[in-house]
Amino acid sequence: MAIHxxxxxxxxxxxxMMRKVRSVVTVIGIVLGVMCIMVVLAIVNGMNQSxxxxxxxxxxxxxxxxxxxxxxxxxxxxxxxxxxxxxRYLQAQLPEAEAFNPSAMDWELTLSKGxxxxxxxxxxxxxxxxxxxxxxxxxxxxxxxxxxxEYSNVIVLGTEVANTFFGNRNPLGELxxxxxxxxxxxxxxxxxxxxxxxxxxxxxxxxxxxxxxxCFIPISTMxxxxxxxxxISSIDIRSTSPEAAAELRKKVENIVLNLKSGKxxxxxxxxxxxxxxxxxxSKIFGAIFVLIAIISLxxxxxxxxxxxxxxxxxxxxxxxxxxxxxxxxxxxxxxxLVQTVLITGLGGVLGILLGxxxxxxxxxxxxxxxxxxVQMIWAALSVSVGVGLIFGIVPAIRAARLDPVIALREE
Amino acid sequence: MDIIRxxxxxxxxxxxxxxxxxxxxxxxxxxxxxxxAIMGPSGSGKSTLMHxxxxxxxxxxxxxxxxxxxxxxxxxxxxxxVRNRKIGFVFxxxxxLPHLNILKNVxxxxxxxxxxxxxxLKQAREILDSVGLADRLRxxxxxxxxxxxxxxxIARAIVNNPSILLADEPxxxxxxxxGGDILEIFNRLHSEGNTVIxxxxxxxxxxxxxxxxxxMDGRIVDGNTP
Numbered sequence: 001m002a003i004h005x006x007x008x009x010x011x012x013x014x015x016x017m018m019r020k021v022r023s024v025v026t027v028i029g030i031v032l033g034v035m036c037i038m039v040v041l042a043i044v045n046g047m048n049q050s051x052x053x054x055x056x057x058x059x060x061x062x063x064x065x066x067x068x069x070x071x072x073x074x075x076x077x078x079x080x081x082x083x084x085x086x087x088r089y090l091q092a093q094l095p096e097a098e099a100f101n102p103s104a105m106d107w108e109l110t111l112s113k114g115x116x117x118x119x120x121x122x123x124x125x126x127x128x129x130x131x132x133x134x135x136x137x138x139x140x141x142x143x144x145x146x147x148x149x150e151y152s153n154v155i156v157l158g159t160e161v162a163n164t165f166f167g168n169r170n171p172l173g174e175l176x177x178x179x180x181x182x183x184x185x186x187x188x189x190x191x192x193x194x195x196x197x198x199x200x201x202x203x204x205x206x207x208x209x210x211x212x213x214x215c216f217i218p219i220s221t222m223x224x225x226x227x228x229x230x231x232i233s234s235i236d237i238r239s240t241s242p243e244a245a246a247e248l249r250k251k252v253e254n255i256v257l258n259l260k261s262g263k264x265x266x267x268x269x270x271x272x273x274x275x276x277x278x279x280x281x282s283k284i285f286g287a288i289f290v291l292i293a294i295i296s297l298x299x300x301x302x303x304x305x306x307x308x309x310x311x312x313x314x315x316x317x318x319x320x321x322x323x324x325x326x327x328x329x330x331x332x333x334x335x336x337l338v339q340t341v342l343i344t345g346l347g348g349v350l351g352i353l354l355g356x357x358x359x360x361x362x363x364x365x366x367x368x369x370x371x372x373x374v375q376m377i378w379a380a381l382s383v384s385v386g387v388g389l390i391f392g393i394v395p396a397i398r399a400a401r402l403d404p405v406i407a408l409r410e411e
Numbered sequence: 412m413d414i415i416r417x418x419x420x421x422x423x424x425x426x427x428x429x430x431x432x433x434x435x436x437x438x439x440x441x442x443x444x445x446x447x448a449i450m451g452p453s454g455s456g457k458s459t460l461m462h463x464x465x466x467x468x469x470x471x472x473x474x475x476x477x478x479x480x481x482x483x484x485x486x487x488x489x490x491x492x493v494r495n496r497k498i499g500f501v502f503x504x505x506x507x508l509p510h511l512n513i514l515k516n517v518x519x520x521x522x523x524x525x526x527x528x529x530x531x532l533k534q535a536r537e538i539l540d541s542v543g544l545a546d547r548l549r550x551x552x553x554x555x556x557x558x559x560x561x562x563x564x565i566a567r568a569i570v571n572n573p574s575i576l577l578a579d580e581p582x583x584x585x586x587x588x589x590g591g592d593i594l595e596i597f598n599r600l601h602s603e604g605n606t607v608i609x610x611x612x613x614x615x616x617x618x619x620x621x622x623x624x625x626x627m628d629g630r631i632v633d634g635n636t637p
Binding site: 007014018317318320321322323324325326327328329330331404405408 | 462465467468487488491492494495496500502506507508510519520522523524567571
């Protein structure tokens with residue numbers, strides 16, 4: 001003989017509805033705590049997603065970059081550049097790499113045709129650029145191995161550059177001049193776009209817009225004919241998988257160190273490892289805030305325990321009557337525990353709804369990407385129910401242990 | 412057949428260091444279908460006796476058989492079941508739950524007995540009809556007169572069809588008119604075969620009973636034979 005859980009839930013609901021104001025006051029702490037958890041988790045989630053999509057747009061987690069080491073003490077001498085010969089040697093040492101692309105870049109070169117002039121970054125690259133960046137020509141073709149070997153005068157334009165010079169006309173086969181050389185347009189790159197994530201919103205409408213201004217020529221042409229003083233100071237490499245990236249990175253680092261007689265002129269980094277570091281940071285950030293939220297939930301729980309203890313004191317006679325007509329201690333225990341859990345659970349639901357409602361505002365205010373997920377909702381809900389269970393037990397036990405004779409005598 | 416039989420019931424209370432003996436050896440028999448009044452001055456132990464008979468409390472010593480079942484040694488949870496199935500309480504101050512309507516109040520013992528919703532609603536309605544409150548089902552206790560409240564309490568006490576109906580000064584808070592009505596109901600329930608035990612110090616009320624058991628200083632002094 002026991003009352004069903006559904007009866008306890010109905011009982012708990014009617015008690016809560018009967019004492020609306022008290023219930024709301026009781027649960028404010030839980031609502032705020034759950035709301036905080038929701039918002040913080042959404043921010044962390046959003047940070048991770050932004051990082052991830054950024055990484056993907058920039059060539060994914062397989063990417064390894066060799067670049068000038070800015071923390072090297074350059075007063076000791078050394079030149080952060082590779083010769084074409086060194087590049088060929090390094091490439092030969094890395095058969096396991098999926099793609100290998102060195103680049104020689106000049107930030108400000110002026111292209112001209114007729115009256116039109118356009119100053120933009122020009123990159124000398126190799127064919128693997130398309131694999132490393134996962135970005136290829138949309139019209140025509142990209143740089144080929146033949147172009148490298150033959151020092152060809154060819155150029156692949158970014159969409160913005162192509163529009164500036166040719167508008168709607170077909171640019172393929174047209175000549176364009178750069179540093180006194182006539183280059184033939186053999187391709188136009190695919191248009192790049194990514195919605196700005198939070199903080200960049202103020203500065204641009206396309207966070208990858210700068211890529212559409214870039215133009216590409218064979219690396220051999222770049223360092224011989226266009227800018228003989230330009231240097232090959234960065235290499236992008238792709239491993240076959242994100243897991244293989246760490247090992248490949250170490251290998252590249254060793255070879256480069258040997259090439260440069262032990263001087264750390266270059267820094268070798270892998271996107272996967274950068275990503276892991278960033279994720280680690282956002283995890284720590286999230287953990288701190290979730291800890292704060294949990295403390296506020298505990299405080300809320302203690303408040304609830306006190307209010308329930310007071311409520312039980314106030315309802316002693318009712319408990320006595322229930323015991324007299326056949327309620328067992330267990331029934332009374334369940335009645336009050338379920339009531340507490342219902343209050344905190346409803347508080348949790350309210351917190352989730354409020355958190356959800358303010359998420360986007362918080363995102364706009366902090367200029368950050370916030371992303372809610374179903375797991376977060378479950379986490380917030382189970383934490384609030386858990387608080388009810390933990391802090392409901394003591395009052396419920398006290399209610400269940402009341403002596404019916406004494407309880408009935410209570411005024 | 413004895414519905415209630417006690418042997419040498421003793422109940423001691425400790426008030427700080429002092430031990431107080433509330434019951435000092437009660438041997439009592441009540442037969443099924445009897446209407447018994449228990450009388451005694453305040454402090455005589457009649458309330459304590461009623462609590463033990465009602466299974467709200469256990470004796471310090473002695474044996475108590477209710478409906479041929481030894482209940483004096485039962486654990487608390489089992490006593491709750493006994494209270495639910497075998498005993499119907501009517502209190503002086505009604506003890507209805509103020510925030511529940513009277514239908515829900517009457518339903519409560521059936522709910523704790525594990526009966527399904529539809530069945531217990533039907534049963535509670537029937538009982539409330541029998542005490543003349545069929546038109547007040549949705550009223551809260553505070554919206555009823557004292558006499559009506561006590562009728563709700565009686566309905567709640569008998570809804571489970573208990574072995575004994577235990578009333579503690581049931582007319583104590585009522586005027587003579589309402590009190591008379593309530594006693595009529597007890598008489599009717601008795602005539603229908605129910606066992607009624609009523610604790611009172613009002614001689615006029617006690618006169619309605621078949622037998623009066625008188626208690627003094629924790630002992631039965633009169634009326635101990637059915």
